[in-house]
Amino acid sequence: MTLVRISDDALALACGADDVAAAFVAAGCTVERVSSWGMHWLEPLVEIDGIGYGPVGVADVGPILNDDAQLLCIGRIEDYPFIAKQQRFTFARAGKTRPLSLEDYAANGGWQGLAKARELGSVATIAQVTESGLRGRGGAGFPAGIKWTTVANAAADQKYVVCNADEGDSATFADRMVMEGDPFMLIEGMAIAALAVGASRGYVYIRSEYPHAIAKMEAAVRASAHLVAPFVLEVRVGAGAYVCGEETSLLNSIEGKRGEVRAKPPLPALEGLFGKPTVVNNVLTLAAVPWIMANGAAAYASVGFGRSKGTMPIQIAGNVKYGGLFEVGFGVTLGELVMTVGGGTASGRPVRAVQVGGPLGAYHPPADFHLPFDYEAFAAADGLIGHAGLTVFDDTADMSSQARFAMNFCAVESCGKCTPCRIGSTRGVELIDRIRARAGRAADKVETLPQMHNALKAERSLGDEITLLEDLCETMKFGSLCALGGFTPYPVLSALRHWPEDFGAPADREAAE
């Protein structure tokens, strides 16, 4: 009987994988539902004896079984360039194992890291993580080992490990793929962290937009409880708040409070969940830990670029030909990712902009394609890597519209605690709307009142409005309490800087001045 492997990850399902799987079963095949390889343009991807076909529709089942589907066949998946070019540490099992099979996980290197950590003990485990150079994959890039050390050294009757799985950035799906494809790896990573810092309980906070990840993680937590005991793990579900991806807001949410951001200090490492010392790490950070423990810090640190060690699962999305997950050591250039790996735009039109790092990341023009994928290099170019998601736009994109979207997103998702974000984002939307209308602003009803003696009565030019937008961005960037308000200026200012013509400048601006 033919063994057919098809992913059951949400993306494959959204592309019709269940129907395809049913068709293979109907045709008498044995179907194994495995994790996704991460080649999304090929989903549903069907693997038979190592050979891949995709994207497969129900109608293609017969031809594939009859060996009559050459157009869909990509040959041996392992050898396919998109896969072959990657350095898969975290996603080493992607496409190969059944997500909820403890058997598959154990047979493919699972639990070795935890066993090693148990053998080494807390201090040596933290030392391994520190030496690996692993930095937080959530966006801030803070060294994981230092955070763990702080928690380990804090005296408390209770400590927690919290996994931030509130992956809300557009163009990011690596967390989702880990949770849906290799959930035991995340659990193992958390168990190692718990062992290292002395935590007895852990939470995985998953956004409610990820029902499949929630279901898989809950099943995996139940299935592996005996393997990670006495560590106790629980899944918590978000409730539609992007800001809960901010760690302190996330902690409030688990506690059952409004997801408002907490001022720091105190750091969550010292006063985190329920006021106790807490490790808060992103999915990819924790998922990298089993590999590091199993293969050694040095093996991990030998890959990478500058201070950015190890691999980064990069997510390529938007208007791109070959979208998907591409895990590689830091240092690969943006241009290579977009043009070579991603194959340029799906529409076939020229690339106009690539947003790196989600809704709080900057828009980069092709002129930035030389930038190596590295925290510091992107920071130097007024950008950020964030969670390593790339959204590719073709030349039909209106960058002032994207700037408006960034402000509006901030307005929609602001927790409302700090003033620059709460009021600034709404004012930003209004301001960009006026700029997009290419109008200056005449004094309004209030300003023209005779009793408003200090208000400017003259019209404010487009240039004045753009200056105000820049000032607003500065207020938000340096004044906001967290990254939501603080980083929204990145997409806005980068759009304004690289595509001034979309904002009616420079020509209009000069004319106005």
Next chain:
Amino acid sequence: MSGQTVEKLAYMANQIARNMTFDATPAASIAEHITAFWTPVMIDMLLAQSNAGLDPLAAEAMAKVAAARAHAG
């Protein structure tokens, strides 16, 4: 003074006695308490009534009060 008030004073004395039963020297303590908190008129009224209905311990205490007053007086 009406009989009702003597009755009340006797009730008070009995109540004090009941609450001080477990004192190391109950009668003396009760006598001391009554001397400290009652007016002479109240004490005299109660002492003047021979069948006021005092419990034995209260009666013993009142006897001590009377003795002390006689001694002082």
Next chain:
Amino acid sequence: MDSIQQIIAAHAGREGPLLPILHDVQAEFGHVSEDAIRTIAAALNLSRADVHGVVSFYHDFHEAPEARAVLKLCRAEACQARGVEALAAGLADNPRVKVEAIYCLGLCSVGPNAMVGDKVHARLDAAKLGALVEALA
């Protein structure tokens, strides 16, 4: 109200049980009513202001019931890059379906995407989206 008490009881002993309870109440009743808030507040020893503050903070919880079927259409950047705005603009008004904006389903390489209940749909075009809406109405 018995059912709300049962939901609360099912989460007894959990740390920070409010969100899990609210999720279950929202799922069971389609909204979190003021009566439900009072009951939950009393059970968890919170003030009703506490609970109202939380319910009103999260987009997933609603204090009033929604009669229409809901389709959540992703309007985030990756779907924008793949043309969702044109799709949204072209979506006919349907009084029986509420089209809500959602920001990212994590299917960013195969957009435009939408979610109905827990079911996700990718590679939408006008025809597919129209069919989805029609199926709900």
Next chain:
Amino acid sequence: MGYERQADFGTPEVRSDQEVTCFIDGREVSVPAGTTVMRAAALTGGSIPKLCATDNLRQFGSCRLCLVEIDGMRGTPASCTTPVAEGMKVHTQTPRLQKLRKGVMELYISDHPLDCLTCSANNDCELQDQAAAVGLRDVRFGYEGENHLGAPTDTSNPYFDFDPSKCIVCSRCVRACDEVQGTFALTIEGRGFGSKVSAGLASDDYFSSECVSCGACVQACPTATLQEKAVKEIGKPERAVVTTCAYCGVGCTFRAEMRGEQLVRMVPWKDGKANRGHSCVKGRFAWGYAQHQERILSPMIRESIDQPWREVNWEEALTYTANEINRIRDQYGRNALGGITSSRCTNEETFLVQKLIRAGFGTNNVDTCARVCHSPTGYGLKTTFGTSAGTQDFDSVEDSDVVLVIGANPTDGHPVFASRMKRRLRQGAKLIVIDPRRTDLVRSPHIAADYHLPLRPGTNVAVLTALAHVIVTEGLADEAFIRERCDWDEYQHWAEFVSAERNSPEFLAPVTGVEADAIRGAARLYASGGNGAIYYGLGVTEHSQGSSTVMAIANLAMATGNIGRRGVGVNPLRGQNNVQGACDMGSFPHELSGYRHVSDAATRALFEAEWGVAIDPEPGLRIPNMLDAATDGTFKAIYIQGEDILQSDPDTKHVAAGLAAMECVIVHDLFLNETANYAHVFLPGSTFLEKNGTFTNAERRIQPVRKVMEPINGYEDWQVTQELARAIGLDWNYTHPSEIMDEIARLTPTFTGVNYKRLDAEGSLQWPVNDKAPDGSPIMHVDGFVRGRGKFVVTDYVPTDERTGPRFPLLLTTGRILSQYNVGAQTRRTANSVWHEEDLLEIHPTDAENRGVKSGDWVRLASRSGETTLRAHVTDRVAPGVVYTTFHHPATQANVVTTDYSDWATNCPEYKVTAVQITPSNGPSDWQEDYEAQATLSRRIEGTAMEPAE
């Protein structure tokens, strides 16, 4: 004092042994480690702009005005959330910061009304101040963006309005409600730009919400969003006087903010050591009675109580009164005279009244209303510890690990202290509540008692003995402490007694109604949970075993070593503002000031030398004895200052009979109270706002009462007493209350170091203040008990004679409610009545069901003493078999029902246990109707509208 806001250091004071030195704009400053940059800057005299920070709330970091630059640190951290570090160099004013702050302010003002000049907070608004501070001149966004300017004002609270159009969403109100008050009535609703302050549910307004109107939110508000209605009506205050609240025994310090002679608002004073800047609905808002139209401003007299009152001038009133006193003394002897001092009045006034009685009337027939509330505290704590007072200051609760509350309902009775206690409980301290009712402290948002022992009323001693049984028999007693500090033989005698099987929780369970396991658990927790502090109230004292209960409490504290340091102790929560002081001042018939018995010749000699008269060495009559003697015909005249014994004392009919039998009843009060129905002389009193003096609160804290306005009746109460003394021939010449305090200090060893100069300088002093304790005594019995060795007293459980039976099967217990106060004389004359218009009878659903009673129904409440009618409130806060009511309203007169049973040692009435029956009723009882008719008749004043037409 002029009007300016109290200094605000932005973030709370930090306690730390470590000092950190940093540089703020080049100025060196050393502060405790953990102090924020903002506070450090404020301490150097600088002011960093801020809106969301205020020093009685934890730092929040939301307004983003307080950004600073710090050498070596990236970005612009918020100074309110950044702790100082050694050597840190902070710059608070740079061009970059200036621009950022202006940018933030520009955003604020883009969504804020611009009508500052017609705003009630004009010139008293932090937003206005900060806009000025950052130099905002132009709002470049314009004023037509999305905004909240149309949001309607919530005027539902009687004392303050909520105008959300002016709200800057700083959350200070929400945080104050949570952190300071502990009610959690407010929240932020929604999120982002839509964030707004909400009182409870979307459908709630402030009045319908869980808000208890403490005013913390109003005080916290930096704008006019939450604003006192009085400020809106009258305008901004122009001067302020710091004084002490005249409601409960917490003794909150307030700043009375005035415009001319008009009181605009009372604002809690942050430096007040009792309240630390907090307040409750009474002290904060319920001061309108002071100007109430029913206040009597002219003296009045009448020959008999069936006549209408006749207004006379002060001279005629005092002459008439003096003649009557002299006549009665001549006719019936000095012991036919007496007086009652008031826990409502100042120490100085109280001292003068008892001096008038002892030195002028020539009798020790002086008592005080503490007779009916805390006299057992005086007896019990003096017997066991040696001092008639609580052992701790309020701050002490911050160090408590286990709080045991018995017979007290602090969230209603002592709300400001309750808030401090609740704060400690939220930090993790454990709580044991012993109370027949499920009070709010047992369970309310974020507070839950670890043990609630819902005992049957009247069984306090049994429960306490059972607790002691567990402590002793399970080896939890602190033997080292007992051996060092107490009399070991007495302890052993006591330990043997409590260890007896008949005192075990199991044996006593049928008596107390409390499960044995709960008693055992509570005993173990109190004995071994760390610092254990006991707080108690009238649920302890107002019993036939009140004094035994106080001593049983003292025994527990001594047995567990919970005495003599912070966080522990035995703490009576005093009902009225100056109960402690009235007792201290020698108001009891057997004691001179400082609790010295009149039989002590040395003490008498001191007073006799100072006063130039002989003092009777025998005790005088207590209030109930006075009334007995009056009915008996041997007690004829009484001077009652600031008390309404007809309404407040038990067995109303008996009180009325006693008063009616007297020939001269002199009432010195603000209003024609119920007692005045039986009075012959009415002397108008002055409010606490109109006089100088001192009050002493439940923590023995002597605090200044300062004259805020001139007495509208013409005289401060001490002046009236002095004039009366002069009229009967005494040569008194006090020109200021400070001279009275000097006399008190001369005559009272525990007050030696007290004088007005020090009180003004230090704010308050806790007695004893003398050579041994020159700075006062926050904690008592630190190095040893005042009496020498702590005395264990065997407290046998002697059941009350008040028994339920077929005629009266239920037990009535009485108490108070947050919004009303005592007999309601003040609070009923304020808008507080909107929260509690009438006394209600709480009854358990089962008992109600059996009687066919529903919430809102009229019911007849009857005991062997009398009956009244009131409306029922069906609730499971009370246990089956127990009913509860308040005694705030004369229309109900709950004391018609209470009995003449009283504490065996002090005659404190047994208010808390009355056997009653409840039956459905159609309306007022005969007694109520008769009383109402009699009261109407008695209140007539010749030539005024108060005289009925017929």
